[in-house]
Amino acid sequence: MSPVPHVRVEALADDAWLLTLGDAIEPALLARVHARVDDLRATAPPGILDLVPAYASIGVFFDPLRVGAGEVRAWLQARLDSDALQRREGGGACIDVPVAYGGEFGPDLEDAARELGLDAETLALRHAAAEYTVAMIGFAPGFPYLAGLDPALALPRLATPRTRVPAGSVAIGGAQTGIYPRESPGGWRLLGRTPLALFEPGRASPALLQPGDRVRFRPIDADAFARLGEARA
Amino acid sequence: MSARGAAHVEVLAAGPLTTVQDRGRTGWRHVGVACAGALDLDAATLANRLVGNAPGDAVLEFTLSGPRLRFARPTRVALCGALVDAVFIAIGGRPSTIGHGRPVDLPPGELRIGRLRLGVRGWLAIAGGIDVPTCLGSRSTDLRGGFGGLDGRRLQAGDRLPLGPARVGGIRRPRAPAWWVEFDDPLPTEPCIRYVPDARPGAGALSGTRWQLDPRSNRQGLRLKGDALDSPGVETISAAVAPGTLQLPPDGKPIVLMADAQVTGGYPRLGHVAAVDMPRLAQLAPGQWLQWRAIDATQSQRLWALRRAQWHRLARLLDERLPPVPARATGIDLP
Numbered sequence: 001m002s003p004v005p006h007v008r009v010e011a012l013a014d015d016a017w018l019l020t021l022g023d024a025i026e027p028a029l030l031a032r033v034h035a036r037v038d039d040l041r042a043t044a045p046p047g048i049l050d051l052v053p054a055y056a057s058i059g060v061f062f063d064p065l066r067v068g069a070g071e072v073r074a075w076l077q078a079r080l081d082s083d084a085l086q087r088r089e090g091g092g093a094c095i096d097v098p099v100a101y102g103g104e105f106g107p108d109l110e111d112a113a114r115e116l117g118l119d120a121e122t123l124a125l126r127h128a129a130a131e132y133t134v135a136m137i138g139f140a141p142g143f144p145y146l147a148g149l150d151p152a153l154a155l156p157r158l159a160t161p162r163t164r165v166p167a168g169s170v171a172i173g174g175a176q177t178g179i180y181p182r183e184s185p186g187g188w189r190l191l192g193r194t195p196l197a198l199f200e201p202g203r204a205s206p207a208l209l210q211p212g213d214r215v216r217f218r219p220i221d222a223d224a225f226a227r228l229g230e231a232r233a
Numbered sequence: 234m235s236a237r238g239a240a241h242v243e244v245l246a247a248g249p250l251t252t253v254q255d256r257g258r259t260g261w262r263h264v265g266v267a268c269a270g271a272l273d274l275d276a277a278t279l280a281n282r283l284v285g286n287a288p289g290d291a292v293l294e295f296t297l298s299g300p301r302l303r304f305a306r307p308t309r310v311a312l313c314g315a316l317v318d319a320v321f322i323a324i325g326g327r328p329s330t331i332g333h334g335r336p337v338d339l340p341p342g343e344l345r346i347g348r349l350r351l352g353v354r355g356w357l358a359i360a361g362g363i364d365v366p367t368c369l370g371s372r373s374t375d376l377r378g379g380f381g382g383l384d385g386r387r388l389q390a391g392d393r394l395p396l397g398p399a400r401v402g403g404i405r406r407p408r409a410p411a412w413w414v415e416f417d418d419p420l421p422t423e424p425c426i427r428y429v430p431d432a433r434p435g436a437g438a439l440s441g442t443r444w445q446l447d448p449r450s451n452r453q454g455l456r457l458k459g460d461a462l463d464s465p466g467v468e469t470i471s472a473a474v475a476p477g478t479l480q481l482p483p484d485g486k487p488i489v490l491m492a493d494a495q496v497t498g499g500y501p502r503l504g505h506v507a508a509v510d511m512p513r514l515a516q517l518a519p520g521q522w523l524q525w526r527a528i529d530a531t532q533s534q535r536l537w538a539l540r541r542a543q544w545h546r547l548a549r550l551l552d553e554r555l556p557p558v559p560a561r562a563t564g565i566d567l568p
Contacts, residue, residue, distance in 0.1 A: 011505065051263060054473060064537065
């Protein structure tokens with residue numbers, strides 16, 4: 001068995017600890033982060049409020065009126081020292097996300113393809129060919145940072161961010177891809193749009209995607225986009 | 234007659250930024266949902282306690298100056314936070330000044346909350362609480378997410394806010410006790426904010442110089458103006474951040490994250506603000522000077538525990554002093 005890699009534990013706030021498991025963006029580390037979150041969730045003492053995974057770290061938020069910082073620290077250390085890792089059955093779900101690429105749905109697709117030396121259709125197909133992992137959710141409620149982008153498709157962000165990116169826009173920013181849940185400002189390159197609602201606060205499960213879930217993009221045409229959009233409404 | 238669900242307060246003018254807030258959201262940070270909530274939870278809780286509400290009931294948070302509100306029924310209100318002048322005009326009556334930090338019983342009429350002094354944020358609790366629907370376990374307004382509070386947005390003139398049930402009746406004149414509560418010392422002209430530096434080179438540099446609050450600050454984050462600190466220049470790998478996180482963007486001007494901040498961030502961190510000083514930060518006016526003092530995590534925890542102990546003493550004291558609801562003639566009539 002490989003030795004347990006060193007985990008740094010530091011105070012993120014008076015009511016939060018930050019565990020840092022590594023210093024890279026790579027699949028094995030991300031898998032370790034999500035396995036660790038599963039374990040912490042399964043063994044959390046009362047008073048633990050939030051576990052926030054990112055590429056290489058986990059934020060652990062607690063209610064200091066219910067559990068002390070030292071007590072939380074001791075629990076974290078005990079779990080990190082333990083060989084047993086409680087894991088969620090079968091790992092994350094695999095979610096199919098239909099996307100209309102190009103045209104009005106993806107105003108940056110043509111330019112992006114040209115920059116990469118590809119034609120627009122090839123870029124769309126290669127973007128849809130990979131299986132992604134929801135590394136973390138941040139920026140806005142339900143905004144997934146998806147790991148697993150073909151490195152050859154990495155694109156710099158726009159020099160001047162757009163003031164309005166439509167809800168559902170599927171985009172590339174640097175070596176990552178993501179989906180804008182709600183109309184917002186944004187500097188990523190817009191390849192397409194999904195008719196799915198990524199975040200609805202009134203839903204029992206408000207976020208369509210959870211950290212650790214896997215995602216596949218399925219290209220659809222404008223008719224299918226309209227149909228799916230209507231079905232949702 | 235039951236008043237349940239029927240009482241409202243009408244917003245005649247909202248002020249620059251007035252929102253519905255409670256203690257904020259927990260349990261949803263992993264899907265990107267910020268805490269939101271009152272920027273001074275103790276002030277909001279105190280206001281609630283003064284009117285007989287539960288600590289988690291929703292209040293109004295206002296910035297720079299307050300709203301103008303119309304009450305159709307008798308009610309009890311309390312103003313906490315920065316000092317503020319408020320005037321009440323009963324229907325067919327004369328204006329009377331409404332004090333701060335005390336329960337005030339009001340007949341139907343109009344409450345005009347003016348400019349805040351020695352601070353920029355205030356909280357108004359109304360008996361029964363602001364009874365907007367809960368969303369993800371909280372009534373707080375999430376301005377960036379566009380949910381919670383009243384339709385996920387700041388208040389505007391013409392809004393009607395539902396109030397929860399409260400037993401307040403028989404009030405013909407504004408009435409308040411002669412005492413009031415000041416839980417915090419007034420904010421000094423140049424406050425010193427305590428923070429816990431991260432174990433990184435340069436994290437202690439914040440305390441070396443004076444800083445000014447950049448006017449481009451809001452409930453998401455406070456920007457600091459001053460001599461730029463040495464920044465590593467590059468972004469680090471995004472990780473969870475929290476209200477109170479001190480970030481250092483490439484321009485070397487630190488940002489303090491506040492309750493509405495996003496849940497992850499990629500800027501290098503300098504450390505975090507001592508929880509006990511977060512309410513003081515929330516009172517800084519644009520352009521105001523401030524300084525920083527480094528303390529360690531244990532000191533920060535102890536300060537917070539001390540504040541909790543103070544709070545419990547105050548709460549016990551209030552239990553003995555608070556006029557019962559509905560109000561009786563224990564208070565003094567206001568002019």
